[in-house]
Amino acid sequence: MNRLHDEVVLVTGGAKGIGRAVVERFVAEGAKVVVLDRDAEQLHLLRERYPDQVDTVAGDVTEYAAHAGAVELALARFGKLDCYIGNAGIWDWYRRIDRLDPEVLAQVFDAIFRVNVMANMLGVRASVEAIRKTAGSYIFTVSPAGFYAGGGGALYTASKHAMVGLIRQLAAEYAPQLRVNGVAPGGSATELSGPKELQLDGRKLSEDPRLAAMIEAGTPLKKVWRPEDHTGHYVLLASRTDSPATTAAILHSDGGMEVRGAG
Numbered sequence: 001m002n003r004l005h006d007e008v009v010l011v012t013g014g015a016k017g018i019g020r021a022v023v024e025r026f027v028a029e030g031a032k033v034v035v036l037d038r039d040a041e042q043l044h045l046l047r048e049r050y051p052d053q054v055d056t057v058a059g060d061v062t063e064y065a066a067h068a069g070a071v072e073l074a075l076a077r078f079g080k081l082d083c084y085i086g087n088a089g090i091w092d093w094y095r096r097i098d099r100l101d102p103e104v105l106a107q108v109f110d111a112i113f114r115v116n117v118m119a120n121m122l123g124v125r126a127s128v129e130a131i132r133k134t135a136g137s138y139i140f141t142v143s144p145a146g147f148y149a150g151g152g153g154a155l156y157t158a159s160k161h162a163m164v165g166l167i168r169q170l171a172a173e174y175a176p177q178l179r180v181n182g183v184a185p186g187g188s189a190t191e192l193s194g195p196k197e198l199q200l201d202g203r204k205l206s207e208d209p210r211l212a213a214m215i216e217a218g219t220p221l222k223k224v225w226r227p228e229d230h231t232g233h234y235v236l237l238a239s240r241t242d243s244p245a246t247t248a249a250i251l252h253s254d255g256g257m258e259v260r261g262a263g
Contacts, residue, residue, distance in 0.1 A: 001029055001030070002030040003030070003235055003239050003242065004026055004029040004030050004235065004238060005029075005030035006030065006032075007026075007031045007032070007238065007240075008031065008033075008034070008074055008079070008081050008083075009026055009031050009032070009033050009034070009085060009238065010034045010035075010070050010071065010084045010085065010127065011023050011026075011033060011036070011085045011087055012035075012067075012070075012087050012123060013036075013037055013061065013087040013089065013141075014033070014035035014037055014046075014085075014087065015035060015037035015042035015046065016037075016042060016191045017191040017192060018087065018185055018188065018230055018231075019085075019141075020046075020227065021226075021227035022087065022230075022231050022234050023035055023046065025231035025232075025234070025235060026231075026235070027050050027053045027054065029235055032054075032077075032078040033050075033053060034054075034055050034056065034057065034073050034078070035054060035056045035057070036059055036061060036088075037056070037057075037058065038059065038060055038061075039058075043058055044056075055077050057070040057073055061088045061115060061119035061123070062115060062118060062119050063122070064122045064126060067122050067123045067125075067127065068126045070126075071126050071127045071130055074130070075130060080134050081130040081131055082131070082136040082137075083137050083138070084123055084136075084139075085140070085141070085234065086119070086120035086140040087140075088115060088119055089115060089116050089141060089143075089192065090111070090112060090115045090195055091152055091192045091193070091194050092152050092154075092156040092195070092198070093152075093194050094152060095108070095155070096153060097153070104197060107197045108155060109155055111197050112155045112156060112159050112195060113155075113159050116156070116160065116163065117163060117166065120140055120163065124138065128174075131178060135177055135178065136178060136179075137178060137179040137180065137237065137238060138170065138174075138180045138181070139181050139183065139234055139237050140181075140182045140183075141182070141184075142160055142164060142182045142184040143156075143185070143186060144184055144186035144187075144252070144254045144257045145157040145160040146160035146161050146163055146184060147161075147164070147258065148258065150218075150257075151186060151257075164182070167180055167181065167182045167250060171248035175247060179243075179244075179246065179247040180247055180248065181243075181246060181247060181248070181249045181251070182249070182250035183233045183234055183237070183251050184254060185225070185227075185230040185253045185254065186219075186225075186252075186254025186255065187215045187218075187219045187221075187223070187224060187254050187255040187257065188215070188230070189211070189212050189224050189225075189226075190227055212224050218257070218260060219256060219257055219260070220257075221256055222255075223255060225253075230253045233253050237251065
């Protein structure tokens with residue numbers, strides 16, 4: 001442990017699920033963490049649990065001001081910013097676009113891409129000057145859906161493919177000063193929810209036993225993963241000593257979904 005001693009990290013969507021597990025793992029590794037999330041109650045609990053290592057901003061990741069406020073808090077509270085982790089996301093629950101009214105399709109597209117793609121761009125814009133000063137890095141949560149079909153519907157899959165492209169483009173643009181990488185967790189029962197335009201904002205992936213059974217049956221390692229099972233990849237990519245030569249990489253943490261085969 002202590003691989004991230006004195007590193008300062010900003011995590012979006014860090015109040016629950018994989019984001020929460022990343023926050024807790026980074027604290028255990030010696031980092032100071034600022035969390036941007038809209039769940040004020042869970043943020044309060046995080047601050048109570050880690051008063052010296054965690055501070056929080058309750059805000060909407062689709063608004064630039066929320067990211068700017070989180071960066072300002074990191075600088076004011078901890079003096080710098082070393083790493084930005086864009087983790088907030090929403091899922092489309094396998095909704096097919098041919099079963100959505102055109103007006104609803106447009107609304108859902110906007111909702112998913114604003115959270116899954118644009119929010120990360122806003123976060124980069126708000127944080128890049130601070131991270132340049134520390135020669136730090138970016139890490140984005142992708143998904144197996146960023147590489148092949150079956151991880152969601154067309155809207156979610158397209159948004160995660162877009163994130164693969166964003167990581168590669170930013171890695172090219174920001175080299176050699178900054179590293180830009182991603183983690184693609186899959187096969188997990190988390191609290192990931194969907195867009196309110198589909199009345200899915202109150203539904204959680206972890207509460208659907210059918211999905212857990214599908215995950216277990218559909219992955220070579222035959223297991224439903226916990227959020228904390230993915231956090232080591234984030235630590236590796238954030239570490240200045242363990243991955244200094246790594247950029248434009250996306251680490252798969254999905255139980256081997258890519259080699260499922262035709263059966």
